[in-house]
Amino acid sequence: MRKTIAEKILGAHAQKEVRSGDIAICDIDFCLGQDGTSSIIIDSFKKLQTENVFEKSKFCMFIDHSAPSPNTGVSAIHTKMRNFAKEKDLRIFDVGCGICHQLMVEDTFITCGDLVIGADSHTCTYGALNIFSTGVGSTDLAVALASGKNWFKVPETIKVVISGKLPLGVYSKDVALFLVKSITSQGANYKALEFHGDTAKRLSVEARLTIANMAVEMGAKCGIFEADKKVFDWFKKRTKKRVNPVFADEQAVYEDVKEFDMSTLTPQVAKPHAVDNVVSVEDVLGTRIDEALIGTCTNGRLEDLQVAARILKGKKVDSKVKLIICPASREVFLEAAKKGIIEIFIESGAVIPAPGCGPCVGTHNGVPADGENVISTANRNFKGRMGNPNANIFLASPATVAASAIAGKITDPRIFSKRLTA
Amino acid sequence: MQNNINTDYVISGRYKFRIQDPRELAKHIFEDIDADFARKIKKGDFLVSGENFGCGSSREQAPLALKASGLRAVLAKSFARIFYRNALNVGLYLLECNTNYIDDGDELALDLERNTIKVLSKGLNIPFKPIPPLGKKILSEGGVIEYYKKYRRLGIEV
Known part of the structure; x- marks a missing residue:
């Protein structure tokens, strides 16, 4: 025993x-x-x-x-x-x-x-x-x-x-x-x-x-x-x-x-190029974002898309940001469509590739350019992970990524607290 | 001496999908952190690193490419778990030891009997953590495929 x-x-x-x-x-x-x-x-x-x-x-x-x-x-x-x-x-x-x-x-x-x-x-x-x-x-x-x-x-x-x-x-x-x-x-x-x-x-x-x-x-x-x-x-x-x-x-x-103790935890962000290079969102507020990714095996499930949709509803993604939202499976995609979530994403200006790993592994669907900053819900931000060693990847929650995509810079999702209480 | 060298750095995801021949992959190892790295390696060289070598993705192309590049062994203070298994399975020697006293250009010799690395240029003997018996058997057969073909099972007593 x-x-x-x-x-x-x-x-x-x-x-x-x-x-x-x-x-x-x-x-x-x-x-x-x-x-x-x-x-x-x-x-x-x-x-x-x-x-x-x-x-x-x-x-x-x-x-x-x-x-x-x-x-x-x-x-x-x-x-x-x-x-x-x-x-x-x-x-x-x-x-x-x-x-x-x-x-x-x-x-x-x-x-x-x-x-x-x-x-x-x-x-x-x-x-x-x-x-x-x-x-x-x-x-x-x-x-x-x-x-x-x-x-x-x-x-x-x-x-x-x-x-x-x-x-x-x-x-x-x-x-x-x-x-x-x-x-x-x-x-x-x-x-x-x-x-x-x-x-x-x-x-x-x-x-x-x-x-x-x-x-x-x-x-x-x-x-x-x-x-x-x-x-x-x-x-x-x-x-x-x-x-x-x-x-x-x-x-x-x-x-x-x-x-x-999790009762006082703040939204966290992993900075380039290591997953344990983590700070509170306050420490990176305002960092310019060129690409945003919601999805992957870490955060591509229905609950994740629901949180993102609450923040994105009726809003537009910053004109300089490419927001890519990739549902984790066909079932997730279909459920999100039935709930009107996909419509919210499309109206916000997001791009939706086929369910799968999306751009996380760096082979397709959104390889960043040199010098670009990406904020992603994935699990790895190693140099070159998304296909370009000259890009920078930040990791965060679906809420933080959605909020940052709207603002074009890293943003604290708690400013949307009214939307998140639902 | 770098820590946390991940398998994305050993061989980038963009190559692992495009190239299947390990010798071709070997031309691109560490490309994202040192563009000339592959050209600097000579057959029988040792690769020396810090803690947690091989962390991240489970891609077996990483140890395969390192082996195909002609490396004799990789020396590090510690190895990530999946990479360690993969290296054993493809027959690449990984030796866990204190790498603090090894510098670029040192001449090294491997003594598998005594579990030591000899730093010939400094007259130093550095012990490495003994490879477990099953691992030793797999390595001595040249990898798990050869091992399994010979014994048709995974027992550690064989």
Whole structure:
């Protein structure tokens, strides 16, 4: 006993008792690849000289990073993925379906207590649903695809306790950025994060996904929330699968416990070119903005678009700013359209590309020019991330990005507090 | 000595989608932070860095491109998790050690038996963190693909 969630899930999948530091060979419940990583997955899988994947229903590919294709090189990768899917009778989500991490939780191939690996570093997102999910490389994924297993070093866990009610205009993205600043970009390297506290309990599942998504920005292997009624309801609506929540033991042994008061948190902004280079919005007010992005696996869900719409309703985006709003999935896009949110965006002057990763990875849909400043709801602001090493990327919440797009400069979303109380 | 060198810097996202041949990718490593970097590397060179090398994106093109560039090994104070696994899987040696005493141009030799890096130009021996047994086996086979083809399983006792 006295175990963390990570120790329990990995132990259950290795069919033995494990402690942090042990190496465990575990059964994989689900694995996935996207168009930036699947080409090597396919090559590696073929090199392993295994005829079939271990279990067809436990693997999926997604065309989301560069979709629709911007050039012939990417088109060839997409074709290679489609052909492999056809050859092996595998499921593939093609252009326009949306971001893998959104589709994974919308279609719920997975459930509480599962062990999931994805050839994408933000696979940790499903930790919000009490799942041990982690990013791996393509060859790692191919080995799992052939054998149904992979090896894991059981991580030490840092318990993160967030308490207090978030002030108006402050969102889970601000919590995530604040945690990255406090823990730093390598503070949780090789480790698991467990999120506890009344702030965590108050957040919706969508808001929790934003925080779990950024666990990897602290170096973490995974970032797991405990399951509660909100999580059970999420699954109930979408799947008939049995839900097996995993809780940490009362006396679980943590490497560290970090407690943060969220009741006085302000909107946070990560400055170029590091995700942990975070300041309060007041410190960067007035910084010129040339491009703004709302979307990505961090903040492209319906709740995010709703907040942006409240701020953008009846307003025009600054004439010098390109506002790009990219819904995380077709379902999100459709829901937003039904609610009149897409209309608000179009009227404000925003551009809406196909659901997917959008310009976050720097291959299409809004590569910034030299010297341009971008404010984005994404999770990374590394130099060159959006395709140009001579551009500067700031990271913030959908509210801060929407407010900044209207003003043409970094703006505190709390000036729209009347609109945000609804 | 830089910390937090991420995989976007090792190989930019704009190349990983366009180029599939690791030797071609190797021509563009670190291009966004040092345009001439790829041309400076000679076969058998060591790359030396600070904390958290390889953080960020899970792209396997990063260790593949580094290996294809002819590097003998990467030395850093610590490595990011996914990059560490990827490097093992493609057969690129990563050695976790105190890199404070290594300067540009120092002549290095790797002693895998004694888990040390010899700084020949200074007469220094720097210990590196021993590679776990499973990792050593995978590296000695040249990567996880060769390993799996040989053993058909992932056991650590083999």
